[in-house]
Amino acid sequence: MKARGTWQGMLTVFRFNWPLYLAAGVVLLAALAGIFLLSMPWLKLSCAAMAAGAAYFIFVSLGVSHLVYDRSDLYRWNWFQRALPGMRPQRIVVCHSGFDEVSEALKEQLVPGDCVVLDHYDPALLTEPSIHKARRLFPPTPGTLDAPFDRWPVEAGSADAIFGLLAIHEFRSVEERARWFAEARRCLKPGGRIVIAEHLRDPANFLAFGPGFLHFHSAANWRRCWEMAGLRAADEFPVTxxxxxFVIVAP
Structure with missing residues (x-):
């Protein structure tokens, strides 16, 4: 598998969300021009505030994206030791919502006997523009199976580990995510684990992404989803x- 580039994660975020960054750049330039061209102090102050806000969004959100996707352990995979302690999964299921950045790496790192990659992309259901851009730019890898988020072409009780990494938040309602967890539970072997990784709707992500943090869900919201499916958390831990x-298991 090709090694990740030093700036790959940050550039991918920019590529999927460039209209937002373009708009922020236009606001920044217009506000800077206003500071120098306008004479009224309150207008200069307003422009300075606009410039500061636009610059903050551009540089902080991209800087955090670089720290998360390029500099952290997220794609260095050392978290396996905690998420799957002592496990050597023979069959894994990898779920994504239109952008698959992890299945090849998971197969390389875990060397399972079988890896099923499920694509839950549904343009009628998923409303975020960035996921549609991602789908156009990065088609599914060969062998990927199209699968509704709540009806998988996977045998019951057949998976040692199921992964949903930075993907399941695309389903916007609690009920949809609970149905995803219920289907994951159906496919899980006794003693198997569901591993999800997500940004949260919390102060850290608000400071990094501003109003964009509303696209994420709170930890309590996630907990409600898997508990509705009759599952429980065996562990949870931060990476940045x-x-x-979240490591989820059946009772």
Missing amino acids: PWIRF
Whole structure:
């Protein structure tokens, strides 16, 4: 598998969300021009505030994206030791919502006997523009199976580990995510584990992404989803202040 580039994660975030960064750049330039061209103090102050806000969004959100996706343990995989302690999964299921950045690496790191990659992408259901851009730019890898988020072409009780990494938040309602967890439970072997990683709707992500943090869900919201499916958390831990892993098991 090709090694990740030093700036790959940050550039991917920019590529999927470039209209937002373009708009922020236009606001920044216009506000800077206003500071120098306008004469009224309150207008200069307003422009300075606008410039500060636009610059903060551009540089902080991209800087945090670089720390999370390029500099942290997220794609260095040392978290396996905690998420799957002592396990050598023979069959894994990898779920994504239109952008698969992990299945090849998971197969390389875990060397399972079988890896099923499920694509839950549904343009009628998923509303975020960035996921549609991702799908156009990065088609599914060969062998990926199209699968509704709550009806998988996977045998019951057949998976040692199921992964949903930075993908399941795309389903916007509690009920949809609970149905995803219920289907994961159906496919899980006794003693198996469901591993999800997500940004959370919390202060750290608000400071990093501003109003964009509303696209994420709170830890309590996630807990409600898997408990509705009759599951419980065996462990949870952060990878950076902006990403949290949840390890879910059947009682």
